[in-house]
């Protein structure tokens with residue numbers, strides 16, 4: 539397959555590309571020439587100062603070498619603009635880099651089916667602030683809500699917009715208000731996060747119809763998702779934006795923050811502090 543390429547003397551060919559999938563055992567890279575290649579990491583690849591279970595993440599720009607035997611190895615990672623991590627629950631000393639080089643993180647939440655807690659939302663937003671990645675909220679499943687649930691969804695939208703976050707009320711099944719969300723995501727690289735079963739993959743299928751992401755019924759008994767998506771993957775939106783699907787999360791660690799620092803990353807707390815000191 540590589541016969542017609544201009545190989546170096548050691549029978550290797552160097553290319554650059556974007557990591558679009560991370561399965562844990564290999565990485566899929568979309569090269570700058572548009573080719574999709576599955577790669578391994580060369581040797582013990584560790585990045586200074588980040589104790590993570592995955593040294594390379596979706597969204598990373600990398601250099602890879604192709605050998606004449608067909609194997610592809612990532613041997614260099616380009617400097618990141620930013621990245622966002624979550625603590626892996628059973629390996630508390632280590633964190634998992636969810637994605638790198640992001641323009642936006644969108645937290646998909648549901649008032650019910652399953653319920654997303656406001657504590658979870660606030661922790662997520664604080665983490666995004668800490669990593670200096672802009673965030674927005676997407677309240678999904680509006681087609682399923684009772685009058686009370688719809689009123690609660692509207693109140694949530696009002697609350698978080700007041701704090702300063704864009705909020706979209708959508709239905710990934712009916713497509714209601716999805717065009718407005720798509721417009722907001724255009725030309726951005728966006729990470730979609732949220733609890734399992736809130737509809738991240740369904741939403742991606744609606745936003746990027748060619749992606750054909752696997753989705754699943756949520757368990758009615760537990761009203762919880764079953765972790766259908768098990769690895770992060772990046773999809774191309776029509777207009778050159780990218781959207782990243784991630785496995786549903788139960789908790790969201792506040793990595794690299796000391797307990798007494800956490801308050802600094804809540805916008806509401808900041809604005810209260812500023813008001814107190816007369817700076818707003």
Ligand SMILES: Nc1nc2c(ncn2[C@@H]2O[C@H](COP(=O)(O)OP(=O)(O)OP(=O)(O)O)[C@@H](O)[C@H]2O)c(=O)[nH]1
Nearest residue numbers: 710711735737738739740753754755765766767786
């Ligand atoms: N009624 C309704 N159901 C939805 C909507 N969006 C998603 N669902 C359903 O919710 C279930 C879970 O959707 P997924 O897209 O697999 O959820 P996910 O967030 O990707 O879940 P994980 O991959 O486990 O993190 C599926 O049965 C979807 O059909 C919606 O807007 N309305």
Ligand SMILES: [Mg+2]
Nearest residue numbers: 738739766767
């Ligand atoms: Mg999913």
